Amino acid sequence: MLEFAVLGLLQESPLHGYELRRQLSARFGTVRSFSFGSLYPTLNRMQSAGWIAADDTQAAGKLGTRRKVTYRITAEGKERFAELLGEGGPSAWADENFDVHVAFFGQTEASTRLRILEGRRGRMEEKREEREEVLRSTRSRMDDYTLALQQRGLDSVEREVRWLSELIDHERAGGAAKPRQTGSTTTGPTQQ
Amino acid sequence: MLEFAVLGLLQESPLHGYELRRQLSARFGTVRSFSFGSLYPTLNRMQSAGWIAADDTQAAGKLGTRRKVTYRITAEGKERFAELLGEGGPSAWADENFDVHVAFFGQTEASTRLRILEGRRGRMEEKREEREEVLRSTRSRMDDYTLALQQRGLDSVEREVRWLSELIDHERAGGAAKPRQTGSTTTGPTQQ
């Protein structure tokens, strides 16, 4: 996941670790933001694998002091990224990966985009079913807090299904207009 | 987390591992459901710690064949659970723990409940601010997919803030009526 995100960002432009992490939080912060303790070792691994390379054109202000290791993607890295982009199976619509895949949809083939969105929707529909069943069968035994939690859970799954359906419709229509949120987040804040 | 959830469920009634996992998925499935590979070792650890005990009243149908190890909570386990219930600091409103805490709010002190809800809201408000800032500053450079993702992220954070505010209001009012979802999930499905 980190690997995929890093390749995607470096595909756009070379970056050093610290800055990379900032972009990571901004772009994928919906999901999580990574710690340096996992970022730097990952960068080293990826370099060993040949997917990225350190730009040794570093400032060299004082002699010997290398700071700011800027990484760029290599040809092999681009290949690897393309491979990951093409991944349209279940792993692509798993919780940990889905958001990152969507973030790179701009570079993903249309058919793969559709597969991922539909796969994700299918999975969310299953989840909705499960949640509905739980609510149906145990509602009476639940206290108010558990109930509130369950309903919120169900609600957010339903919302995701709707959101996905909108995106899918746009895909099928050719993806001309911008897909928008179900709620009107942008127009008026916090009105219910 | 698993530990906390297990103690809470065993507090209600003794259960064996397999059944425990089912309840876990039903009650906390909003967050995640655990695999046996983590459940069973956890049960053994908790038994060693003295928080739970295996009921060896198992069926003994054939001699020597023990199946269905039913666990019950011990006095020490109850103490430990109470300790976890009382935890109202940042760890209680972290993503991984918050839902479980809410699920056990029925057994949590009112003041702790409020602390957790307000702590969570504070954190979500920060997150909202961050997301708004990202949208404000990079909207123009974002493609449609990234934008859709970002807006959905912001929307769900805003929703959580509203949900928390409702719960907090109910807490302050004495918690008489059932706290409800913002959207009308229960009344009419899938109308926006």
Next chain:
DNA sequence: TTCGTCATGTAATGGGTTACATGATTAC
């Protein structure tokens, strides 16, 4: 008698975290 599901467990692995350590650069 065989298949599905109930039931328990282990081993290897993975993917991250926190805490720690170090030092340069910038702003006051």
Next chain:
DNA sequence: GTAATCATGTAACCCATTACATGACGAA
């Protein structure tokens, strides 16, 4: 000159997962 933040890295650990292995029980 000193504090904040930029910047990189390591080591110990944690909590989970997957894959594997085993076997009882009930139903067709």
